[in-house]
Amino acid sequence: MTGTDGKSSSPGSRGWTQEDRxxxxxxxxxxxxxxxxxxxxxxxxxxIVTMHLxxxxxxxxxxxxxxxxxxxxxxxxxxxxxxxxxxxxxxxxVEFSTYxxxxxxxxxxxxxxxxxxxxxxxxxxxxxxxxxxxxxxELSQSQGRSPTVKELAAHLRMxxxxxxxxxxxxxxxxxxxLDASGSDPDADAPALVDSLGDHDSGLETVExxxxxxxxxxSLPERERQIIMLRFFHNKTQSDIADxxxxxxxxxxxxxxxxxxxxxxxxxxxx
Amino acid sequence: xxSASEVVLTVPAESxxxxxxxxxxxxxxxxxxxxxxxxxxxxxAIDEACALAIADARPGSDLQVAWTVTGQQVAIxxxxxxxxxxxxxxxxxxxxxxxxxxxxxxxSVTQGRLHIGMRAHGIESVAL
Numbered sequence: 001m002t003g004t005d006g007k008s009s010s011p012g013s014r015g016w017t018q019e020d021r022x023x024x025x026x027x028x029x030x031x032x033x034x035x036x037x038x039x040x041x042x043x044x045x046x047x048i049v050t051m052h053l054x055x056x057x058x059x060x061x062x063x064x065x066x067x068x069x070x071x072x073x074x075x076x077x078x079x080x081x082x083x084x085x086x087x088x089x090x091x092x093x094v095e096f097s098t099y100x101x102x103x104x105x106x107x108x109x110x111x112x113x114x115x116x117x118x119x120x121x122x123x124x125x126x127x128x129x130x131x132x133x134x135x136x137x138e139l140s141q142s143q144g145r146s147p148t149v150k151e152l153a154a155h156l157r158m159x160x161x162x163x164x165x166x167x168x169x170x171x172x173x174x175x176x177x178l179d180a181s182g183s184d185p186d187a188d189a190p191a192l193v194d195s196l197g198d199h200d201s202g203l204e205t206v207e208x209x210x211x212x213x214x215x216x217x218s219l220p221e222r223e224r225q226i227i228m229l230r231f232f233h234n235k236t237q238s239d240i241a242d243x244x245x246x247x248x249x250x251x252x253x254x255x256x257x258x259x260x261x262x263x264x265x266x267x268x269x270x
Numbered sequence: 271x272x273s274a275s276e277v278v279l280t281v282p283a284e285s286x287x288x289x290x291x292x293x294x295x296x297x298x299x300x301x302x303x304x305x306x307x308x309x310x311x312x313x314x315a316i317d318e319a320c321a322l323a324i325a326d327a328r329p330g331s332d333l334q335v336a337w338t339v340t341g342q343q344v345a346i347x348x349x350x351x352x353x354x355x356x357x358x359x360x361x362x363x364x365x366x367x368x369x370x371x372x373x374x375x376x377x378s379v380t381q382g383r384l385h386i387g388m389r390a391h392g393i394e395s396v397a398l
């Protein structure tokens with residue numbers, strides 16, 4: 001990575017008018033005056049984050065050939081953006097986007113480095129996984145349901161064994177934990193756990209209140225949302241993928257990971 | 271009546287062998303033309319069922335997993351030597367998870383052996 005992005009017209013704000021820039025400065029200045037626990041912080045911070053999402057997209061695109069879904073990179077990049085908003089010091093006299101860029105890049109790289117491919121999945125498998133993930137989305141679109149292994153194999157002109165290998169490798173890689181719980185930018189809807197009434201069918205029969213609820217609450221927002229959608233709202237993995245905006249493969253991976261976490265926490269060892 | 275084919279696998283009742291059971295499940299369900307959605311669901315289900323069985327298994331005992339494929343339907347039976355002598359509690363989150371992942375799930379204990387039986391179809395019922 002060359003890091004030559006700090007030029008005066010930073011890519012994320014290229015299309016900005018003078019007005020936009022003024023608004024950004026005003027928002028940052030206002031944020032700087034608020035106490036850390038001021039309830040107004042959240043909305044202000046969200047607004048600044050939203051303004052700069054194009055920058056995150058731009059930076060994530062630089063890594064497009066590395067075998068990770070763009071959406072996932074945007075998500076980790078957004079964590080970098082949020083950190084930048086929290087740490088930005090208006091006194092420093094640099095543009096916010098200039099300040100945020102290295103932090104966003106840092107989060108994306110970290111995703112690759114220690115969370116992403118920590119199991120060192122060979123490059124061939126990473127590519128296979130991506131190819132299959134893309135084909136799964138395409139075929140799901142055209143067929144209105146997720147494809148079978150046979151259909152994937154025919155579509156990609158591969159053997160079924162190869163497709164299976166790709167699907168397996170998807171699980172082999174321990175996915176990143178978006179443990180910036182509560183600061184997840186697409187968590188603006190009220191947490192699903194909380195929006196579920198205690199009379200919600202199915203929940204009264206499980207050991208919900210004492211054990212599960214606090215455990216679910218400790219999961220990152222997106223993982224919790226996926227758990228709720230799959231197990232309490234009976235949505236399919238593909239539906240959830242559409243709704244949450246990640247690939248079906250990623251939904252599957254997050255489900256496997258969250259269930260493992262919950263199992264451990266609830267004392268079912270294995 | 272379509273002819274059924276059966277696969278049986280016996281492994282030590284230890285979590286390190288669950289991966290093997292999961293991989294076998296993928297391969298078998300691929301044969302039965304499962305969609306990726308259903309296949310991934312069944313992989314989660316087998317993880318959960320094995321975890322439950324292993325948690326209750328007598329130390330040093332085996333886990334027996336049998337898959338029966340009939341057309342596009344797969345039935346899986348997970349059997350272990352139960353130390354509690356009780357079937358899986360159905361008021362648990364684990365059970366809720368299982369019921370959401372497969373078409374049917376049953377549990378019983380006979381002659382000291384815990385059974386968890388699951389049935390799943392390869393294609394979502396909303397398909398085309």
